[in-house]
Amino acid sequence: MNQTSGQDAAATGSSEATGSRPAHPRFAKPQRVAFVQSAWHRDVVAECREAFLAEIEARHIARASIDVFEVPGSFEIPLHVQLLAKTRRYTAIVAAGLVVDDEYIADTVIRALMDVQLRTEIPVFSAVLTPQQFHESAAHFEFFRKHFATKGIEVAEACANTLLSLERLRGQVAAGIV
Numbered sequence: 001m002n003q004t005s006g007q008d009a010a011a012t013g014s015s016e017a018t019g020s021r022p023a024h025p026r027f028a029k030p031q032r033v034a035f036v037q038s039a040w041h042r043d044v045v046a047e048c049r050e051a052f053l054a055e056i057e058a059r060h061i062a063r064a065s066i067d068v069f070e071v072p073g074s075f076e077i078p079l080h081v082q083l084l085a086k087t088r089r090y091t092a093i094v095a096a097g098l099v100v101d102d103e104y105i106a107d108t109v110i111r112a113l114m115d116v117q118l119r120t121e122i123p124v125f126s127a128v129l130t131p132q133q134f135h136e137s138a139a140h141f142e143f144f145r146k147h148f149a150t151k152g153i154e155v156a157e158a159c160a161n162t163l164l165s166l167e168r169l170r171g172q173v174a175a176g177i178v
Contacts, residue, residue, distance in 0.1 A: 024059045024160065028171070031061045031163055034090045036080050038097030038128075040073045047145045048096040048127050051152025052159075059160035074099045074128050078112030085120040091166075092159050096127040096152075098144070106130035123162050127151045 035052060037045050049068065057063055067090075071080050074097030081093050095113055099106040109128050117124040129151065131144070172178040 025164055026060045027164065028167055030065065031091045032065050032067070032089060033061060033159065034067050034069060034081075034084045034093045036069045036071060036077050036084070036093065036095050038072065038074045038077060039070050041098045041144075042070075044141060044144050044148055045096050045098055046148075048148040048152040048155070051149040052094060052096075052127070052156045053152075055153045055156035056160060059156060061160065061163075073097065074109050075105055077109055077128065078116060081113060081124055082116045082120075085116050085122040085124070088122075090122060092123045092125065092163055094125045094127065094155055094159060096148070096155075097129070098148075099128060099130045103130070123159070123166065125155050125159050125162075127155045 033056065035049060037049055039045075053063055053066060056066065069080060069084070071077055077095045077097055081095055084090055084093055093116075095109075097109070099109065106128065110126060113124045113126050113128075116122070127148070129144070129148065169178065
């Protein structure tokens with residue numbers, strides 16, 4: 001049983017005491033993130049970007065530290081991500097796009113993003129969605145807008161948590177602990 005009083009919980013920022021979202025840890029060093037999105041179905045993919053930006057700010061990465069880039073389609077994302085990773089300017093890169101009913105393109109994009117991440121040691125996150133069925137209808141557009149908003153929150157959470165983990169790990173390596 002938790003013996004922490006409500007006053008103790010409030011002092012530590014517990015969400016139970018305050019009724020708000022839990023406090024997210026802060027970074028020891030500034031973070032800079034690139035967000036690369038495809039222009040194909042821009043209005044749908046933009047939902048991911050907007051949700052990502054809101055959530056990443058809640059996780060202590062300032063909007064001014066996020067650079068947004070746009071490419072024509074998802075197939076063009078990996079090259080852009082690779083060039084951005086090679087600059088060493090970014091601590092993470094996020095990709096967002098929509099690949100409709102083309103498993104070859106989707107697989108190619110995801111494999112290329114993983115390859116960039118492993119070669120450069122810059123974490124790359126994918127919000128490249130690959131629905132099997134997508135129709136040019138209002139109902140499908142609305143469904144995928146909501147789905148992309150959810151993915152934007154999820155990718156921001158993954159990005160922030162990975163950056164925190166890598167920050168700790170690199171600190172331990174530098175200190176000779178690992």
